[in-house]
Amino acid sequence: MVNYQGILISWYQINKRDLPWRNTKDPYKIWLSEILLQQTRVNQGLPYYIKFVESYPNLKSLSNANEDDVLRLWQGLGYYSRARNMLSTAKELENNYRGVFPAFYSEIIKLKGIGEYTAAAIASFSFDEQVAVVDGNVFRVLSRLFDVETPIDSSAGKREFKILATALLDRKNPGIFNQAIMEFGALQCTPQNPDCNNCVLLHLCASKERGTVNQRPIKSKKTKSKPRFFVYKIFTLGNDTFIQKRTGKDIWQGLYEFPLEEFVDKKSQLDYIERHKNKLVYQSPEINHILSHQRITAVFLCFKAGLEIEESTSGLLRIPRSELFHYPVSVLIDNFLKNTNDLSFLSFDENVD
Numbered sequence: 458m459v460n461y462q463g464i465l466i467s468w469y470q471i472n473k474r475d476l477p478w479r480n481t482k483d484p485y486k487i488w489l490s491e492i493l494l495q496q497t498r499v500n501q502g503l504p505y506y507i508k509f510v511e512s513y514p515n516l517k518s519l520s521n522a523n524e525d526d527v528l529r530l531w532q533g534l535g536y537y538s539r540a541r542n543m544l545s546t547a548k549e550l551e552n553n554y555r556g557v558f559p560a561f562y563s564e565i566i567k568l569k570g571i572g573e574y575t576a577a578a579i580a581s582f583s584f585d586e587q588v589a590v591v592d593g594n595v596f597r598v599l600s601r602l603f604d605v606e607t608p609i610d611s612s613a614g615k616r617e618f619k620i621l622a623t624a625l626l627d628r629k630n631p632g633i634f635n636q637a638i639m640e641f642g643a644l645q646c647t648p649q650n651p652d653c654n655n656c657v658l659l660h661l662c663a664s665k666e667r668g669t670v671n672q673r674p675i676k677s678k679k680t681k682s683k684p685r686f687f688v689y690k691i692f693t694l695g696n697d698t699f700i701q702k703r704t705g706k707d708i709w710q711g712l713y714e715f716p717l718e719e720f721v722d723k724k725s726q727l728d729y730i731e732r733h734k735n736k737l738v739y740q741s742p743e744i745n746h747i748l749s750h751q752r753i754t755a756v757f758l759c760f761k762a763g764l765e766i767e768e769s770t771s772g773l774l775r776i777p778r779s780e781l782f783h784y785p786v787s788v789l790i791d792n793f794l795k796n797t798n799d800l801s802f803l804s805f806d807e808n809v810d
Contacts, residue, residue, distance in 0.1 A: 459661060461602075462627035462634055468657050469637035472644060474499070477506065479636065484558035484583040485516045491575045492539050496749075499643070505534060516558070519544065520551035528711055528785035535748070535788065541711055542570025560584045573619075581632040589622035590635040591615075594642025599625075600674035601646060604663035608677035683751050686726040689715040689790070691739070691759040699773040700784065708748065713784040715757070716773060723754065736760050741797065746789045757793055 473479070476499065478490035489509055493502045508530060513519040519527075524544055531540040546568045550556060558579070559565050566576035573591070580586035589595075596609045599621050607614040627634035645656060653665050664670045692699045700713045720726040730740065739759035746753040776784070781794065 461625055461658075461661070462630075464657050465637040465641055466627065466630065466633055468645070469633070469640055473636070473640050474644075476503070477510075482583050484560075484579050485519075486510065487582045488558070488571075488575070488579050489543070491578050492543050492570070493534070495539060495575075496536050497534055502534070505531070516547055516550055517556055520547040520556070522547075524711060525785055529783070532712075532785050532791060533788055537709060537712060539570065545569050546571065558583070560586075562586055562588045578635065581635045583632075585630075585632050587626060587628055587631045589619065589626045589631075590639065591618055591622050592639060592642075594639045594646075595622055596674050597648065598638055598642045598646045601651075601664040601670055602658060602662055604667055604669055604673065606675060609674045610676050610678050680750055682747075684722075685751055685753045686720040686723055687753055687755040688718045688720070688726060688729055689755060689757045689793075690718065691715050691757060693759070693778065694775070696777055696779070697775050698778045698781065699775055700781075701773050708751065709787045711785070713774075713786050714790055726754070726756070730756060730758065733758065733760070741793065744789065744793065753789065755789060 476490075478486055481487065490502075490506055493506050493509070512526075512530060513522060522544060524541065527540050527544050528537060531537060534540075549568065550558060559568075560580075561584070562576050562580040565571060565579050566573065568576075571579075577588045577590040580588050581590065596618055599605065599618055600609065603621065605614075605617065605621070607617050609615070609618060622638075625638075645652065651670065653659060653662070653670060656662065656665075659665060662670075664673050699716065701716055703709050703712050703714060718729060720729065734740075737758055738761055739757075741757035744755045744757075746755060786794075
C-alpha cells in the first residue's frame with residue numbers, strides 16, 4: 458500500500474513555512490487565521506493576523522470589541538462579512554459556551570461563519586480530531602494525484618473529494634497531515650506551472666502520467682461578473698464632511714462611505730454627472746474596481762457648498778474631515794483617498810460660490 462501520508466508529512470517537515478498559527482493549538486488563533494486566509498493569500502493575511510492578535514489576543518477580548526473597530530482593522534482584506542461573522546461568533550462563544558471553543562467538528566460547524574473546511578481545520582489542528590480538510594489546495598492535489606475528472610464545483614465532486622480526502626487522512630496525525638497536504642498544494646502543486654519534475658509524488662501522479670496536469674482540477678461553472686455604476690458625492694461644510702454607513706445585504710455592509718448614487722448603466726451615470734457639472738468643484742477620473750462577481754465603475758464628485766448640501770445630507774453622519782481615516786471604508790474609497798494627489802477640494806470653503 459502506498460504511504461501517501463508519510464511522503465507528504467516528510468515533505469511538510471522539510472518545506473513548511475514558519476507561520477505563527479502553526480506554533481499553537483489555541484483554537485481561537487487557529488480560527489482567526491483560517492477566517493483571515495479565506496480568499497486571501499498568506500503573505501497578505503499575515504500582517505492582519507499579527508495586528509488582530511495584538512489588538513484581540515484572546516476570545517474574550519474579541520467578544521468585547523466594537524464592530525467599527527474590527528472592520529477598521531479588517532480594512533483592505535475584502536469579504537467583510539467574515540469579520541462581522543467572526544465578531545458575532547466570538548460573542549456567542551462567550552455568552553453560550555462560557556468562552557470556550559467546542560472541541561468537536563459537529564459542534565464547531567454550528568457556529569456562524571464557519572463552514573465544513575474551517576470546522577475541519579479547527580477540529581484537526583487544535584484537537585487532533587480525525588476529520589479531513591478540503592480546500593482549494595487539497596482539491597488541486599487530489600484531482601491531479603488521482604486524475605479526477607469530476608468538477609470540483611459540483612455536488613458530486615464535493616462528495617467525491619471529501620470521501621477521497623477522508624480515505625487518505627493519516628489517522629494518527631490528522632492535524633499534521635491536513636496541514637501537509639494543504640501546504641503541498643500551496644507551494645509544490647501550484648495552480649500554474651507546478652514543479653512536477655521535483656515533486657515527491659511524481660511517480661504516483663496519474664495526471665502527470667496522462668498529461669492532464671494543466672487540466673486539473675475541472676470546474677463546470679463560470680461565474681458571471683455583474684457591472685455596477687457608482688457616483689460618490691462629497692459634501693463639505695467648514696472642516697466637516699458627510700458619510701453614511703452601508704446597510705442591507707450588499708457588498709461592504711457595515712462600512713462607511715460618501716453618499717452614493719447607483720445607476721443601471723454607464724449612460725445613466727454619465728447623464729447624472731453632466732446634469733450636475735455646474736455644481737461641482739471636483740470630479741475624479743473614472744475608477745474601475747474589480748470584485749469576484751462584480752465590476753464597479755465609480756466616479757467621485759465634490760459639490761459646491763449651498764443648497765445642494767442642505768438637500769442631500771439629511772440623515773447623514775457629519776464628521777471632521779480629519780477623522781475620515783478613522784472609519785472603516787471599502788478598498789475603493791480607501792485607495793481614492795490615499796492615491797488622489799490633490800485633495801484640496803476637501804478643504805473647500807462653504808462661503809465660496
